[in-house]
Amino acid sequence: MAERVSEIQLIVGLGNPGAEYKDTRHNAGAWFIEALCQQYRLSLKIESKFNALLTKWTFGGKECKILIPNTYMNHSGQAVGSIAKYYQIPTEAILIAHDELDLAPGIARLKIDGGHGGHNGLRDIIHHLQNRAFHRLRLGIGHPGHKDEVSQYVLQRPIRTDEQKIRSSILGSLKILPQLMVGDWQNAMNHLHTLTN
Numbered sequence: 185m186a187e188r189v190s191e192i193q194l195i196v197g198l199g200n201p202g203a204e205y206k207d208t209r210h211n212a213g214a215w216f217i218e219a220l221c222q223q224y225r226l227s228l229k230i231e232s233k234f235n236a237l238l239t240k241w242t243f244g245g246k247e248c249k250i251l252i253p254n255t256y257m258n259h260s261g262q263a264v265g266s267i268a269k270y271y272q273i274p275t276e277a278i279l280i281a282h283d284e285l286d287l288a289p290g291i292a293r294l295k296i297d298g299g300h301g302g303h304n305g306l307r308d309i310i311h312h313l314q315n316r317a318f319h320r321l322r323l324g325i326g327h328p329g330h331k332d333e334v335s336q337y338v339l340q341r342p343i344r345t346d347e348q349k350i351r352s353s354i355l356g357s358l359k360i361l362p363q364l365m366v367g368d369w370q371n372a373m374n375h376l377h378t379l380t381n
Contacts, residue, residue, distance in 0.1 A: 193277040198305040209325040210338040212283040236263035258304040261312030278318040287324025290349030292380040295320040353380040
C-alpha cells in the first residue's frame, strides 16, 4: 500500500531576492515556485508582514499557500515560521523546494525530515520552526568539487546546459505535485525518480 503523509498546505521556494541573484544556482527553489505560478496562472504578491512573496493555490478544493521568502537565504525561516504560525500550518504539511549540491543538475529528489546539510536556508527554517520534519524537494545543482568553492558557486549562474537540466527537473517535479498535494508520497517519489533520472 502506498505511504500516505500529510497533505501539503504550504509550498516554499528558497532563493535570494534581487535581480543580481535571480538566475543563480541558489535560486533553484524560487525557480520552482515561479514555474508553478506560471503553470497554474498564479500571481505572487509582496506580503510585508511575512517578509515574503505570497499567493494561494486551490487544488482539489483545498487551499495551499505558495511562498518565496523576500529575505536573503540565511533568513528564510523568518517568512516560513511567521506564515506557518499565522495560518497554523503544521511542519509536516510544509514542502520546501531548494537547491541541492549533492545531486547533479537534472536530478530532483524528495525527502522528509533530516538536517540542513550545510544549507543556510534550511538551517534557518529549522531554527524558526524548531522542527525539521518538513518535506523537501531537492533540486540538483551539482557540486564545484571543493567545499571552499561552494559559496561562490551557488551565487553564480549555471552554464547553459546545466541550467536547462535544472529547469527540466523543475518541470518534472511539477508533474508530481498533484500526488504530493493529497499526501500520496510514495507514488510521487517513484514517479519523480523516473522523470528526473
